[in-house]
Amino acid sequence: MSGFYEVFEVFSRKNDTAPLQHQFSLLAPNHEIALVMAQENFMRREPVSDIWVVKRSDIRQMTEEEKGALKRLDNKDYRTTKGYGYLKKKWRQYEQEMFDEKEILSWKGEIQR
Amino acid sequence: MAIVTSFERLSEEDKYQRFMERIEAGEKIEADDWMPDEYRMTLIKLIAMHGISEIMGALPEKEWVPKAPTLRRKLGIMAKVQDEMGHGQLLLRVAEDLMAPLGKTREEIMQDLFSGNLKFHNVFHMPAPTWGDAGLIGWLVDGAAIITQTNMLDASYGPYARALKRICAEEVFHAQHGESIILALAEGTKEQKEMLQGALNRWWDALLMFFGPDSPSTTGTSKQDITIKYRIRTKTNEQLRQDFFTKYVPRILSIGLQLPDETMHYDETEGKWIYRQPDWNQFKEIIRNNGPKSKERLRLRELSYRHNAWVREALSGSKATV
Amino acid sequence: MIVTKLEELHQLPEYKEALVELLFQLADDDFIIAYRGSEWLGLAPHIEEDVAFSSITQDTMGHAAMYYQLLEDIGMGRADDLAHGRGANERRNAILLEEVNGPGHYLYEPQYDWAFAVVRNYFYTQAKKVRIDSLKNCSYEPLAQVAVKVNMELYYHLMHWRTWFVQLVNAGGEARERMRKAVEKVFDDFAGVLSLGEKGEKMVECGLIDSEEVLKARWLQAVKPVFEQTNLELPSEFHMKRGNGRNGEHTADLIEALATLSEVYRMDPLAIW
Structure with missing residues (x-):
């Protein structure tokens, strides 16, 4: 065998x-x-x-060469919260807090009125 | 299908140069990446030997698993020897993936072991006649193994580095398991103390040999230069042996044991330990499977492998039937 | 009646006697089968299985240690002495569990039989599961608590051994033939595993465990689907060809095993190891 x-x-x-x-x-x-x-x-x-x-x-693995496909430029802050940091200041003008990640993930369906 | 790319059109020299650039940049090489034959063959030899040494290394301690003196000791040493088999599993898997392009499998690794083509570490050719030996192996042989294995934690070959990371995490338990046995003996009766000293005397030369010869001129077989070139390890055999002395000699002396080498001392001016060389001719004989227990342990491994062949044959290529 | 405290126990001499007997059966069974498992270490059919098997062996010896500890708590002596210092005629394990793994010695020329290992461990583990389920309602509460803990680890043990059993029997050919022979051999002594020994009736009377008949019926019920799936014949009667270990009857295999497992212990039973 x-x-x-x-x-x-x-x-x-x-x-x-x-x-x-x-x-x-x-x-x-x-x-x-x-x-x-x-x-x-x-x-x-x-x-x-x-x-x-x-x-x-x-399993289909990547070849050494194909791993080149994983590289990208660092110019995509429009898809992350980093690109919207100025909102914090804006909301402050309206006397509102920014809904950041920490805030939103803390809700868990238990929003207090 | 993988896209045929510029890389495959590179000349062998250019591929080699790119490979060395990756090594020098600290990148990890993966199993399916291009690698020079010398790198592959060095890794196969190193990792297969390392893996099979774990498997053979289970045998001297295994002797004491059923005999351990208390329930807790029975459980502890069983878990420890199980880990050795587990380390063998991890390492053989890494070696098998490197051998796959050569059409070789675990079957060939085992056959190479039985035929004598694949060596295993000198320490696992030695007898372990008392419970003191079981403790001493756990303490100092594992201690020596920790020194050599942590030296390769950042190895350039990714799968080996990852396996070593798992192994070294478990070695911390092994070290403490060994310490627990030897401290009980060191603090025990006169007979227990003698048992421990006897084990140290028996194992000392084998421990020194464990790190390999200082230079190829000693035995003509050292691979240390190649492994350093490819960033598989960083320190030489002698540096590792010196590290071992630094970590362990003070502890050995602190619990009232005597070193079986009256010349042993630390030379402040040279900044190194001075010690009596073991018999390197004996080392050569041992790793050629002419050590005191070589034949017996190979026989044990081969017999169990052959005797269970029907199980592997029955299930190879089978569809799951549950 | 539920006994929770040692003071209560010590006022019930007959109850205590039955309980001690049962605890020795449970402890000695797990201890000796785990010892046989420890001899297999390094010799299993492939490396991955060696590692998995050893975990089961460790769990099993851990269970034995829990029972010996209950005996120590009752005042029967130190757990380590109970495990290592008792002679063969004092042991209460089933004879099937003390049998050697095969010809040869664990260090020299072992010709261990994987088919026997799989069948013995599968059948024993299933019997242990039936017993543990019954012990969850044991009238001695400390034992009922241990049963709940032991039960947690049995799911994996059973899955492991059943998988091997079904696959090797259904592999056909030589494997099936070896497995069939092993099944026959195990049944020759399997009644000893299901036996509660001379004090069995007293144990049942004290509410410690269900009767042999009930346990046996549950065992048969549990393995029936597996026998059907593998097209094997399930007998309704088993044997005790070499006697009943519950009553202190044992073979030379046990005497040799005890000599090995207590070799270091006996050098100085009072020393700290």
Whole structure:
């Protein structure tokens, strides 16, 4: 028999609101065994709330050259709050607070009247 | 499909130059990036040896896993040896990805180990006849391993650096696990103290050899210059050995142990430790699998590998059936 | 009746006797199967499995330590002495769990049988799960609390061993044949795992655990779908071909295991290690 088992990439989430994080890769004959191996191989000491295993052959990675596509100029403040910082001063003229990220994310459906 | 680009039309020299620029700029090289053969082959040799050493390194300590003297010690050493296997897993995965373009897999790594083509660290050829040895391995062999591995934490090869980061985080537990065993012995009965001193005497030369020869002229096999050129590591073998002395000699002496080298001292003017050289001819013999336990441990590894072959064969290429 | 405090326990000598017996069964079972697991370390079919298996072994020895601690709390002696210092005839583990992993020694010429490991661990873990579910209602509250904790780790153990079991049996060919033989071999002594020993009736009377019959029925019910999925025949009776470990009957395998696992301990049982 040529070769060994297949390569599976292992991803996990620390808690229910955390993003999936790549852990490492392992060899297993199929998804089921890969899943049974994953936690104890890479997360023996930390909390985990979810695990994904993905066959590496199903992943389209970037080549060294294609990573060039990831570069961009630093002239796009119109898509970030950085480009709208002057609003703080403006709102002050109307005796209003600026709704910044901290303020908006604090609402959580619990706006007090 | 990947777009065929200007990079692929570069000459080999230009590719090499670009590669070295990346290395010198501190960029990380990834598995599928272009790399010179010398870099790939050096990494394969280094990382496969490192990985297989972890796997073989589980064996001398494994002897003491079922025998550990208390429930807590049984659990502690089991977790420690499990980590060694786990480190082997991480490192072999890194080596396997580097070998993939050569059409090689873990199967070939194991076959290379059995045939003697793939070496493992000198320390794991040595006997561990007492519980004191189990403690001493955890304390000083792991201590030496921490010194060499942290030296490569910033290695230019990204997957290796990431694996080492995981490994070194666990080595902190290993160091403390070893300290816990040896301190209990050092503070114990006369017999326990003797057990510990005996283990230190047995392991001293092997510990010095662990860092490798000072220069290729000693054994003719050192790869240190190439690994430094490609920024896989930063310090030489001798610098690492000196670091080990600086960190560990004061601790060894502080708990009432004696160094099995009466010439050992720190030379203030030269700014280095003076010590008796181990027998480097013996080192050569050991890593050629002619050490005291080489054959026995290889046999153990090969036997278990062969004896379980039916499991791998049964499931290779299978569809999940659950 | 619920017993929560040691003072209450010490006034109930018969209850205490049944409880101590049960705790030794639970502790010795997990301890010896974990010992056998520790011999496997480094020898599993592939490296990833070696790591996963060792976690299960550690969990299992951790469970044994919790039961020995309950015994220590009751005044039966130090947990470490109970684990390392008792002779074979004092042990209460099932004979199936003390059996060697295969021919050879863990350091020399081991020819360990992965099929036996998978079947023994899967069947035992399922029996343990049934027992733990029953112990969650144990009349001795400290044990009921331990059962709740142990239960948390059993989900993974069961998933792990069941996955191996189903895949190897369904792989067909040589693997299936090896697994079928291992199933036969395990059933020869499996009644010993489900036995509560001579004091079993007293345990049930004291509300410590459900009866052997109830536990066995639940075990059969739990594995039935897996046997159907793998097209294996599930017998209704098991055996104790080599005797009942719950009553102190044991084999040479246990004597040898005890000598190894207590080798360092016995050098000086009073020393701090």
